[in-house]
Amino acid sequence: MEFSEEIPMKGGDGIHGYANNSSLQREAIDVAKKLVNEAIAEKLDIGALVSSKTFCIADLGCSVGPNTFIAVENIIEAVKLKYQSQSPASKIPEFQVFFNDHASNDFNFLFTSLSKDREYYVVGLPGSFHCRIFPEASLHIVHASSSIHWLSRVPKEVMNKNSPAWNGGRIHYTNSADEVIRAYKAQYDEDTDRFLQARAHEVVFGGLMLLIFSSIPNGTLHSQPLENIFFHLLGSCLMDMAKKGIICEEKVDSFNIPYYVPTPEEFEAAVERNGCFSIERKENARGVFVSKNLPNAHIFASHLRAGMEGRLKQHFGGDIIDELFNLYHKKVEEMVPFMLESGKRMDLFVLLKRKADISPLVP
Template sequence: MSNNRAATTQQSFPMNGGDGPHSYLNNSNLQRKATDACRTMIEEAIAQKLDVKCFSSNPFRLADLGCSVGPNTFKAMQHIVEAVERKYLAQGLKSEMPEFQVFFNDHVANDFNTLFASLPTERRYFACGVPGSFHDRLFPESSIHFMFSSHALHWLSKVPEELLDKNSPAWNRGRIHCTSAPDEVSHAYAAQFDHDVEIFLNARAKELVVGGMIVLLIPALPNGIPASQSPFGVMFDLLGASLMDMAKEGLINEAQVDSFNLPVYAASREQMTDLVKRNGCFTIERMELVYPTSKLVDRFCGNECGMLLRAGMEGIIAKHFGSGIIDELFDRFSKKSVEFSHQLESSKRGGAQLFAALRRK
């Protein structure tokens, strides 16, 4: 049942666990606000496109893929449960109102203890944890009615292999991402994303009931904006430059920087649309870019920016360079983000996320 190919080659770098100062729990405001910005779109997708009459089974099963440690996932799940309840009422199905079961999915190494310790006591659903990669099967066939995934699908299953081959034109010397890199590097990232999304959609197509829906929110790149002018692009360039400074000072080895790449990728609306159409198992009910960063973030630099990046990237950096460099690296990054605050500020207009509502055919 499980796709062992994926299980053996995938990499997993969960967000910082616990509830300390560097935890995802305390440094994920931006993601929460970005999800909140799509509240109405989620409600509309459920009200207009989810035909609950065609679901025969009770309970109504709902999954959050890449849920991390909360609290964002709890807010999103509560919101979706309420929207589905309203849909049952609107369709005259009050007497058939189901019970709800929510599956919280993330990598095995995710801090599920913190997640479950902070489950809201007032929740109107039964909660389960589902450890494992969403680039693989997670649920039995035709068992889930609604899936949600926010700020997770941009994580690739692994760094594209060409980037690690010194003889390849995609060898990414002195950089840590496809931002500001030669075309070969960008193509390798895009191809890895295509491959991962194909596996993701195939798995979800098996797991969703016919008529079931999946709503995706992912950081995205608007047409005409180069990655180097998007918020993540500027941040990754500054993080790469901070690592290179440390290499020049002998604090780390330059070869270590050359062999380090972040496995995250911002797709365009067009690329995602093509992938869904090519897969063929879903109808696209809505696929739209929204621009929360420019509206939601006042000052996008300094310590706050460093903490946001650290909560997500500390694990992968520590694994490659050792945990000893983390404080120094993010201190340098925060200072650089102030020095280049004009770049970060103007990148906010490229801070888009893609909203996709897909329905299983």
């Protein structure tokens, strides 16, 4: 089975919804606020960019809030300050914000959560950010946080029993054979190339992309990122349930998670292949750490459930969800000493600027 792109985070305001279980993603946005402010202050050229009365911002992979609202408001605040410093006599333009996610994202909840005091106009834009979703040269700033490490689909090879990359008994490339890792890496390269090619058409010359995504230091083992450890634990829970006859083992064999944690080098290589953007800044927003202050097991379990429940329900049905995450919670508690010793996490902040002298290839 290949996962559809149409499986977003869990919507609504329920106890297991993403809106109430995304504090770790919120931390990445909060920590990167200073970097966003500096990027816009130093690299956004108001005179070269704005020829109309509207300044357009897109948040890709917005989910259901509230994180997307915080990120957008941080950007707007920084742009206003830039106008005041670079062009104090100019009127600050009106802001148009595009909230993008899968078509099946809970946009109704997103819209009802909007502040009535917001200082921008809103458009909800359904569709995959791995392809074109905006008109030519229509965006001044693109933001994406905790989203572009999700792949467009599970690599085909890992779902094929006749392939050397068959990933039976596992749900992710963590601790898998080299062939599986290469298949995930190839899918990541393909998706990142498509992502950058699409944005090269959509971002105006001189426009900025502010990207925050999970990364691992060059040379780090794929078994070390905290996200990969969590996926490995989830897979072991599913296999335990299969051994008890609660679910079919073949169902586990045909379930894989389309998520890849790249190194900075891998992302830089994609930017170089594309050629339409310059890397103006690249920084470890929270650094590489072996956390001594990990959130408790309940937070990790609830966050993973908010992100994975839709995929799990589609594949296994909804009856197993509570039991699965109770088991997962227990395993995370048992693994905390290991994670304190070996687990690593890095939120990479990358500032890209659209080059004015290079046109993208026809998509």
